[in-house]
Amino acid sequence: MVDTPKGRPFGRANLLRNDVLSRRDFLGTSLALGAGVAAGATLGAWPGPAHAAVGGDLKIMAWEGFTLDNELKAWREANKVQVDAAIISTQDDVHAKLIGSNPVRLDLAEYSQGFERFYVDELKIVKPLDIARLPNFTAANIYPEFYEAPTWYWDKTHFALPWIWGLNALVYNPAMTKPITTYKDLLAPELKGKVTFCDDTIATWPMIARLAGFGPKFPNLTKEEMKTAFEGLGPYRDQCRVFGSSNGDVISLFASGEIAACFSVWSGTPVETAKRGVKTVYAVPAEGAVMWCDAWFMPISAQNIDTAYAFMNEAVAAKAQAEVAKAVTGGAVNKHAPALMDADTRALFDYGNLPEVFRKSPLQGQPPRTSDTYATYDEWTQAWTDFKSSF
Template identity: 25%
Template structure:
């Protein structure tokens, strides 16, 4: 995956989108200089919980107000994994969907393949209020060119049943120790990127492996992470990709511990289920999501209007309260605290730059290691290893 090699493809695609919105005369990829009237429709790919219209909870609706304000009718296809989202974005030559809420393990693949267009962040007022780290992060900004605007971020937490798992777990050994007392009632995320969670655990418990970054693994390091996951497999009742599957099995009592997003925790706690979650001593992987516009979007103005809307502190606070994720827009923080109280807002770490750096955010594994070496295993190898784990 060489991002620089595909720049001409991206430039051509972006020129077409810019023509619909107003062209820029600057050098490099052309981006809109203004946003015109909405085309009346917007087709999105999103994570569940990111585009609520009140159907799940009448109090959680930031889609209908957007439709009323812009005239853009929103249609959403939910994706369960980043791999699925990448595939969906390429349907119909990339013209089926206008945009996607992509995580860091998908964004650079979409950029490199020319699936997404460069974005003029100056047309998104909320951008200037983002946490500095998420204004131009490497997962959505390449060579100074923005290919989207940050949305929400958070950790892949260890969720557990507070009645069954005591005392409260402080280590990922709860799920990775072959002799875990919760064998047969554990769960894990069904994606090759979950290998990074195993690598992060080994970073602490097998320091001799020399793992520095759980996404930059040599062949030996990847083999060690794969072996840990194979040893874990007999204890796993369910590998989940759909959040609803994990929610259902925690509700029924069939699962008592495993990796989860804040969304599942939020839904289960709202249903008064005995669950809690946290970040164990080894740390946690995480995700920072980006709204990206298709290079072949049929409704580019509506997509820009959506990025503007989704970047406002008012909308991000609603997402935070419903989903449990942390807003990128720091102006959301005071609103969030005022709405739910300081104690309830504390776990969000809103506006906390150090917390963002603490997480090992999803990114696409490449052959090029961050230390200048090129002996790391790329994502295609990770996919092969995950197939081995799942059998």
């Protein structure tokens, strides 16, 4: 089955008539004005070869390490599927390709929790899923916390397929500090200049709210509450000499001995620092951790639909889940996967009591894009930038 690419022809936005333009409209029109020819920029959206069944090229966009290269190798070879994976640097990379009149062809992409309503209701870049085509994704196979949960399912419609999750928590180097059991331990004088924050808003903002006592309210904090939360974080910032620009940068800072602890960062960090000869510990302090969960969704520009469904179905199979959980130090959504994991991977999370994991580290969304009542995503971004800049 092949879907026709959705969207208007390139550069058709009328600058004089339309009162709202997407970035892609704007770019399209810009290039058209400049070049007089827009064909080159539409290459990504031209219809590709038809795929009557599973097979052929599959264009996906995923986080580095989450493209299932090794885990689905046998499936790819058996079905003659060539996966063309683009890597996500930030979630913005995904919707930048899909918004506007000329979405770039992507058969599958990932979104983190918090982007669901923005993608589905505002940007309208998500195709609803036909769950019948995902036989591995059933209530019998999937933990109830992930099956038909409101982050991916509402109005009796599945919009995305949650497939991997984990915790962003505090990571520290035990050789440089005593064990850290609460975030307040980061304020110890001996850690002056040895603490960092990772520039990962999804991982950090919920914890900022929680430390200020607004945890359950996040992401819907008023402007005053948001301001209070950032003000309370001042002493933690004073412990920092540098901000980690990414998970990789934080790993590098740990490896070079520049930092002893990171406020809230990927739980796989200790695995990566160990590869560089530095032992670090991932800890869930008394205040809890921040849960993340990535979901596959089918963008409006998807073409190789059959293969995309088959790929998603394989991604939530127990064996692939167990393998990818080990590879990315993440958690499985398939109930049968922990039995196939090695002891270390299984021990990462308390699969026997997932409701407690969710209670302590709830899966929270993101601030609203527009609101008269609550601080918006833009305002959080500004406050975060101000915080990092020591204003």
